[in-house]
Amino acid sequence: MSDGKACLPFWEGFHMVDLQVGADTVHITLEPDPASRLSCGSCERGDLPVHEFCRRRIRDLPMLGKAVLLQVTLRRVACPDCGARMEAVPWLERHARLTRRLADAASTLCARMATAHVAALFGLHWSTVRTLDQRRLTRTIEALPEAMPRRLAMDEFALYKGHRYASVVLDADTRRVLWIGEGRSRAAIRPFFQALGEAGCARIEAVAMDMNTAFDLEVRQHCPNARVIYDLFHVIAKYGREVISRVRVDAANRLHHDKPARRVVKRSHWLLLRNPASLKDHERVRLDDVLQANQSLLAVYVMKEQLKALWSAPTARAWRAAWKQWLAHAQESGIPALMHFAKCLRPYWRGIVSRVRWPMHTGQLEGINNKIKVIKRMAYGYRDSAYFFLKIKAAFPGNP
Template identity: 55%
Template sequence: MLDATFPGLAWEGFVPISSKTLGSSTCVIHLAPDPAQAPACAQCGALCPKVHDTQYRRVRDRDLFDYRVWLDVPVRRVRCQRCGVGRERLSWLAPRARMTERMRLHAEVLLRLLPIKHVAQLTGLHWHTLKAIDKARLGRELPPLDLSRVRYLVMDEFALFKGHRYASVVMDAERRQVLWVGEGRSREAVRPFFVWLGEHCQHIEAVAMDQNTAMDLEVQAHCPQARVVYDLFHVMAKFGREVIDRVRVDQANALRQDRPARRAVKQSRWLLLRNPENLDERQAADLNELLAINQPLMITYLMKSQLKQLWYAKNERAARWRWTHWYNQALASGIEPLRRFAKNLKPYAEGIIASAVYPLNTSVLEGVNNRIKVIKRMAYGYRDSDYFFLKIKSAFPGKAR
C-alpha cells in the first residue's frame, strides 16, 4: 500500500509500514526490518540473524513532490561471530548520519550549481549541514598533486574580506593548478607553503610574482636556486600611478593660465595609460597632438614604452643592456617622478631581467582572482576560509600534460 503511495522509494533491508503527515508539507514514514532479509555486519558483511539491540533514528530523505520526507528507522546492532557486537550494514544510510545517501547525493548535485544559501532554501537543510556535505565532496574530488613535476610557480594575493584582509595563492605555472591558498600576505603567511613543499623546493626553477618583498625573501630562503620573475602588469601599473599620473598633475598645475591646454592634460590619463594598439584614430590623433606640445609627457610616455620592452628581450644579455640603457635615460631625464621610480625599481632589476630566461607572469592569476570574486559573490561571502580555499582549488584543478 505504501509502495503505491510512495513509488520509487526503496530502503534495502527495510519496508515501510505506515506514514503520517505533519502540517501541509512534511511526511514521516515509519520503516520496519524486512523479515525476509537478515541484517549484515557493517565490518565484515557476514549475515547476523542475532540482534543485540535496536535504536530508532529519524533521518531525512529526498523530497517527494511537495513533501519533505523523514524516515523513522530502527537501526540495529547485531552480534557477529567474527566482529562481536556492531552496527548493521546499511547501504543507504551512513553511520551516525541524519540523512540518507540519496539525500546527500541530491544535495551535492545542487551545491555544484547553486550557492549554499539557495540550496538551503530549496531543501530546508541548515547552512552548516550543506557546507559540511560540500566540503567533504571537494576534499574527495580534488585531483592528486604531483609536486615532483612542479618547476615554475606563480604567486599573488587577493582580497579575502573587506578591511584590507588578504590571502595568498600559489599556482603551478605549467599546469594552471592552484597548489596552495592561505590567509595573509606576509612572510609568515606564505612560509607554510614552502614547509609543505618540503624537499620539492629544490625542483623550483623560477617564481613569478609582483613586487612583494615578503614573498621574494621567502622564496630566496627556501628555494635559493630559483629565479624570481617580476610581473609586467604590476610594474607597469605602478609606473602609471607613480610616474604618469604625477607628471600629468604637475603639468596641469603648470598650465593654470592656459585653460584649454590644462583641460587637455587633465583629461589625458587614459590616453597615456592605454596601449597604442587599443586607441582608435581620434584618440591616437589626440595623443599625438598632446605629446607634440608637452615634452615632459612625451618623455614619460616614451619611457613607459621602453620599460615595457624589457620583458620582451630575446635573451638575458639583451635584457640587461635594455635595463641599463633605460635606467640611465630615466636618471638623465630631469623628471623627478621618473627618476624616483627608476631608483626604487633598481633593487628589482634582476627579477625583470630574469623574465628573458623565464617568460612567466601573473596574468593567469589575474584570471584566477576574477574567478575568486565570482565565487565569493555567488556565496554572498564565506564563513569558513578552509571551505573557501577548497572551492578555489576545485575551480582550478589544472590541465593534463
C-alpha cells in the first residue's frame, strides 16, 4: 500500500493513490488530477464546473498475470449544452467498464482466436468480448471503399444442421463478400438487390450461380442487363447424382445373381464421378473394367464428358451445334435417367451458352465457403448469425 500519489502514463488525468496486490488481482485506486482539463464527455466542451463525483469499477489489462481492477473517481460536469454529463476520459469509453486498452486487445485477438478463448484469457464474459469484436468488425467493414460491382457470383453454404442455409454474394472481380443472408429463397436474397439500388442493379453485367431457380428469377427481375451463367461444377454434380448414380444402382440391381460383378459396380461410385485426369493408373484400369462390362454406364459416362465440353465451346455457333448433338444423343440413348435430365436441363440453355461470352464460375465462392467452415469451426458454431456474417465479410474485404 502506498500513502503518496503516483502519476502514471497509463491513466492520463488521474493519480494512483492506492495499490493492493492480491493472489490473483491487483486493486488500484485512482483519483482525478485537479490540474487536468475537465471537459464534457458528449460535446468535449472544456473548462466546465463539477456537478458531482461518482465512483466506478473498471477492468484494465492484466499485469504480471494478475487481473487489474481500477476503483476510479469520476466527475460529472455541468455542461450548458448537454446538461449533467460524465467527464471525457481519454482512456475510457463513455459508460464503459473496460479501459480502451483492454477493449482493443480483446477485440484484436478475436481475429485469431475464438471468442470463448479470448474471454477466458482476459477473464471477461463471452458476450462482452463478442460485443467488442462486433464493434471492431463493424468499423473495419465501414472503412472499406464503396463497392461498385459489375460481375457477381452467388452461392449458398450450410449454416446449421437440418438443411439450414445462408446465401452469399461475391464481387467476382475483387473477391469481396458483398452480402450474406439466411435462407436461399427469393425473399432471402431480395434485400441485397434492394440495398444495391436501381442504378447498382443496372450496372451488373453477369452473375455466376448454380441452377438455383430462386437466384435466377431474382437476378432477372432486378438486373435487366445481367446475363446468368450456370456453373459447370454444380451442373456436373447434379448430373452425377441424378444420372450416373441412378444408372449405377440399376446396373448393380440387375447383377443380383452375380455377386462379384455386382460388388465391382457398387464400388465404382467415386471412379465414375471423379475427373479422369485425377485418377491413378490402377484406378483407370478399374474404371475401364466397369465401363466395358456395362453399356449403360459407358453411355452416361461418355455423355458426362460431352456435357462438360459445352462449357469450353469457342463460339456460340460451335456451342449450339454441340448442344443439339448432346440433346439428340440423350434422347436416343433410351436411358430414362439421362432422358429426364436432358429434358430438365433444356430450359436452362441460355445460362450455359452465356459461358462463351462470360467465362465465369463460382469456384471463388467454393474456396471462400471452405474458409467459412474454418471460421465456424473455430467457435464451434455461433449463437448470433449477424455476428457470424460480420466475421465473414471482414475476412474477405476484397483485393484493392
